[in-house]
Amino acid sequence: MPRANVNEPAILVENLSKTYGRGDTAVQALKNASLQVAAGEVVGLLGPSGSSKTTLLQCLGAITDPSGGRIRLGGQTLYDNGWQYSNRRALRRDQIGFIFQRPYLIPFLDATENIAILPMLQGQGRKQSYARANELLDTLDIRHRASARIEELSGEEQQRVAIARALANHPRWCWPTNRPPRWTASAPWTLCGCCMKWRNGPTQR
Amino acid sequence: MTQTKLKEIAVLKLIGTPDRLIARMILIEAVGLGLIGFLTGKLAVSYWAPLFPKHVVMLPEDTLRALAITLVICILASVAGIRAALWVPPGSAIGG
Ligand SMILES: Nc1ncnc2c1ncn2[C@@H]1O[C@H](COP(=O)(O)OP(=O)(O)OP(=O)(O)O)[C@@H](O)[C@H]1O
Numbered sequence A: 001m002p003r004a005n006v007n008e009p010a011i012l013v014e015n016l017s018k019t020y021g022r023g024d025t026a027v028q029a030l031k032n033a034s035l036q037v038a039a040g041e042v043v044g045l046l047g048p049s050g051s052s053k054t055t056l057l058q059c060l061g062a063i064t065d066p067s068g069g070r071i072r073l074g075g076q077t078l079y080d081n082g083w084q085y086s087n088r089r090a091l092r093r094d095q096i097g098f099i100f101q102r103p104y105l106i107p108f109l110d111a112t113e114n115i116a117i118l119p120m121l122q123g124q125g126r127k128q129s130y131a132r133a134n135e136l137l138d139t140l141d142i143r144h145r146a147s148a149r150i151e152e153l154s155g156e157e158q159q160r161v162a163i164a165r166a167l168a169n170h171p172r173w174c175w176p177t178n179r180p181p182r183w184t185a186s187a188p189w190t191l192c193g194c195c196m197k198w199r200n201g202p203t204q205r
Numbered sequence B: 001m002t003q004t005k006l007k008e009i010a011v012l013k014l015i016g017t018p019d020r021l022i023a024r025m026i027l028i029e030a031v032g033l034g035l036i037g038f039l040t041g042k043l044a045v046s047y048w049a050p051l052f053p054k055h056v057v058m059l060p061e062d063t064l065r066a067l068a069i070t071l072v073i074c075i076l077a078s079v080a081g082i083r084a085a086l087w088v089p090p091g092s093a094i095g096g
């Protein structure tokens, strides 16, 4: 994977369009949307309901197929009137961290396993994956709940595990895919703190 | 497949779990549940049957046949589950 080009914005979206459905019921959600975000810049996406915030994030996260346009992330072309990666699931796993509106942890895995599953899916060994999970549990201050089942965790503890999961594979991008309404006041700072720490000293694979 | 289940599967897909692994998880779960059900039934029959006045003769072959039928039903049921799971779009995990 090429390293990020310093001269290019971290996120570059050009003339992105997205139409849901076709014919009479087609909805044009994005029409020539363009956006630039510099590395390290913190950007919030605001807009009334139905203004396609989620749609844009889903396109950036390689979850939804755009209908046209271009997406470049750190000098890599992700989409140019078609995806440039055939295995988008692997792309998401390796390079993009997602944080959802709700934690959506896997209920039959404990806190540590929910994080370790990411490196394991990538093919890393069990020991290494657990070490990474423990490191993140420490960073997020929930190490003491490491072997708790998900339903035994408080809402914020769950959200912390979800953040740890998002960061597990050292993603190059991290999308909080929506406003997280249930967060207590400290949680956004946990995320910001994590991102800052992560930005300042990324652990390279 | 319940809605919550499908959401969990969407999350698994979203974080990069391959379809193969998702299918295997569903299959193992279905067969596991079937086996638990079968054992419970078997134990219930062995312990409670003597308490009932009328008896049905169960030969060992019948038990094996019942086990086979249970497993087939579980596998068929999980095929339906797997189809639903493979169809669910990863984006449905996000909502809003
Ligand atoms: N899967 C879909 N199929 C058809 N239309 C859709 C689909 N998803 C979104 N839309 C439509 O696309 C438009 C943008 O939706 P989107 O969810 O991106 O808005 P939003 O800005 O995230 O809104 P909110 O603030 O309410 O979450 C809306 O008109 C919506 O009805």
Ligand SMILES: [Mg+2]
Binding pocket: A053, A054, A055, A178, B095, B096
């Ligand atoms: Mg939305």
